[in-house]
Amino acid sequence: MTHAATKLKHVAEAAGVSLSTASRALSGKAVAYRISSHTEQLVLDAAAKLDFRPSQVAQSLRTQKTKLLGVVLPDVSNPFFASIAREVTTYAEENGYSVLLADSRESTEVERKLIAQLRAREIEGLVISPVGLHQQHLEKLHTANLPVVLVDRGFAESPLVSVTSNHREAARGAMKILIENGHQEIGILQGIPGTTPNDERLSGIEEELKETGIPFTSSMIQGNQFSESSGYEAAKFLLKKHLGITAFFALSNQIGLGALQAIAEAGRKIPQDISMITFDDHPYSEFLASPMTTVRQNIKELGRLAAELIVKQLLTGRKPKKKVHQVPVEIIERASVFNLLNSEKE
Amino acid sequence: MTHAATKLKHVAEAAGVSLSTASRALSGKAVAYRISSHTEQLVLDAAAKLDFRPSQVAQSLRTQKTKLLGVVLPDVSNPFFASIAREVTTYAEENGYSVLLADSRESTEVERKLIAQLRAREIEGLVISPVGLHQQHLEKLHTANLPVVLVDRGFAESPLVSVTSNHREAARGAMKILIENGHQEIGILQGIPGTTPNDERLSGIEEELKETGIPFTSSMIQGNQFSESSGYEAAKFLLKKHLGITAFFALSNQIGLGALQAIAEAGRKIPQDISMITFDDHPYSEFLASPMTTVRQNIKELGRLAAELIVKQLLTGRKPKKKVHQVPVEIIERASVFNLLNSEKE
DNA sequence: ACCCTTTGCACAATCGATTGTGCAAAGGGT
C-alpha cells in the first residue's frame, strides 16, 4: 500500500548486494552465513536510509508464521471484556504478536463464523471467551493443533486450556456474607445457564446453602443472560413473586445494574429493604446510592495469564502443563448488605 | 498452521483442473474467463469437500490488499473506547475487513511504534483516537496515501478526516444548566490540555461564561489527564483553594469518578454542597448516590461513522467529501445539579 | 472442405520475502 514502500530489493540494490545477503544481514544472520561485517553494515545503513520495513505479509507466507493472535469476546463494550482485550493486546504486542479482535455478540453462530475468518487469516493462536454453550467447534481447533486458551468461560471436562476466576469459591464467599448477616431468602440473578461461570457460581451457592442448612429453592434463581435487561426482569419477577426476599446476589455487573433499576422502580431501598451483592467490582461501585459489596475478579490477571499461556506456547512449542488455571477472587465489602441479626436485637 | 490445511493445489488436483481454473471458479470469475459451468461445479464441489479456505496471506501478497484495518485507542479498557472498538470491529467484519487492535496507553511514543507495526502488516486503513498532542506522524500516513480517520480526538486545521462529538456545543449546554441554576463559581476538571476534546470543551465553557457575563478564571481549571487520579487531584485542589466553589464540570467519566472520591473525602454532599455535571453517560450514572447529570456522547454513532468512512473510502477509492464530522450530543439531566436560586428564595 | 471465430482451459510470471546450496576468490600450509 502506502505507495512507494521500499522493498528488500531496493535495499539490496542500494547496498550493492544480493537479496539473500540483504535478507541475512537484516535478520541478524550475518555471522551464521559469513557476511563480512563491512557488507553487513552497508546493508543496515541502506535499510535505515530507505526506512525499510519488511512486508510481514511476504514474511508470513514464506516462514508460515503470521505472528497473529485471534481474540474473540462476546461483548467488547463490556468493561470486563474490554479489560481482557487490553491485557491480551498489550502482552501480545510486547512479544511480537499482533491481535485480531472480533466480537461474537454472545452468539455461537457468529462465533463460528469469526473463528473461520480468523483461521483464513492464519492466526497462530486463539484467546476466546466463548459464548459457552457449545465447544465442539473449539475442540476442532485444538485437534487441528491451533493453540486455544479459554478465558472467563470454560467447559467442564474439556481438553482446552482455560483461565477463569474461582467462580465456586467466589460465590460461596458472597453467600456466606449474606447468610452471616441473617439473610435466608436470597434471590439469585443468574446469567446464561449452562455456561461455566454461571453454573459453577450456582453450585457454589448451593454448597454454601446446604452447609448452613438453608433450603435451596430453584424458583429463587432467575435470569438467562449476563445483561442489564435480564437482571432487570429477573429482579422484578422475584420482587413480585417472593415477598419475603431480603437479598439479591447478581452474577454480573450488568445484571446488577438491571436489578438496581427494578429495585428502584419497586420503591425499595438498598440495603434497608433489600440487600445486594454483585459480581464484578467497578470504580463506580463505591459511589452508588448504596455503595455496593462486590466480588472483584482479578481481570488483569485473567487477561495477562491467558495471553501469557498462549504466547509462551507459541514461543516454546510446548503446551502448558496445567489445563485449568484459577485466579483468586476478592470480596469488597461495602454498604449494600444489611445486617438482619443486629436489627432484630435492637 | 493448523497442520494439513488444504491448499488451492489440492482442490485443483481433486477437480482435475489447473490452478488458474480452480482459482477462477472459486472467485466467481467463471463466466468472465469462460470456464464451463460443468468444470466450475467440479471445482466448487472439490473445494467444499476438502473444506478449502484460501490463504489470506497468499492472497494479500498477490493482490496487494490485506483487508486489514488498524484500530489504535489510548485505553481499550475505558468503556468509551471499548464501545468504539466494538462498533468498528463489527462494521468492519460485516464488510470483509478484519481489525488489528492496539492500545497506545495515552503515549504518543507507543502510538508511533504501534502505527509502524501496523504499517508493516500492511493495513489498508487506520481508525485512531490519537493521544492528540502530535499529529505529524499521522499526517505522514495521509501523505503516504494510507486512509486515516480520527475518532473522538481531532486536530485543529488538520488535513485528516475526523469524527467527533460537538464538544463545544456540548460543553456550552452543560455550563448553561449550571449557570441557570445559579452557579457562578464552577470548577472545571479538565483532561489533557492541547487535545481537541479538552480545548474545544474549554472554549465552549468560556463562550458560555462570557455570554452570561461571568468572569472566566483560569485557576478554576485543573487537571491534566482524562483519568480518575487526575480528576481526584484536581477536585481536591479546587475544594481547598476555592472555598466558594459550588459546582464541578468533569470533562470525562473517569475524571468524574475521581472527583466523586475527592468530594466524599472532603465530607461534601452532592448536590446540596456541590453540584456536578460529567461528560459521558453510563448505565450506572442513574444509580449513583446522587444520580448524575451527564453529557451523553453518541458513542455508537461515533464508532460506526468512523468505520463507515474508512471502509467506504477503501471500497470506492474516493476520499470522503467532508473532513470534519460532528455527532450531536445529548444532555441527560438527573439530580446532581442543585438550584441555588430556588434555595435563596426559600 | 476450408477458414475463421469462439470455447475452454493450461502455462508461467508474479507479489516480497527466506533459505539451501554452489562457487569463485582469498588465505594458509608445505
Next chain:
DNA sequence: ACCCTTTGCACAATCGATTGTGCAAAGGGT
C-alpha cells in the same frame, strides 16, 4: 608453486495464491 580450506557472497527455489496470455479443439459460415 601447488593444493586444500575458509571466506564471502550470489543463484534459484519456495511459500500460496492471482492473472495475462497463448493455444488446441470445437463450432459455424460459405
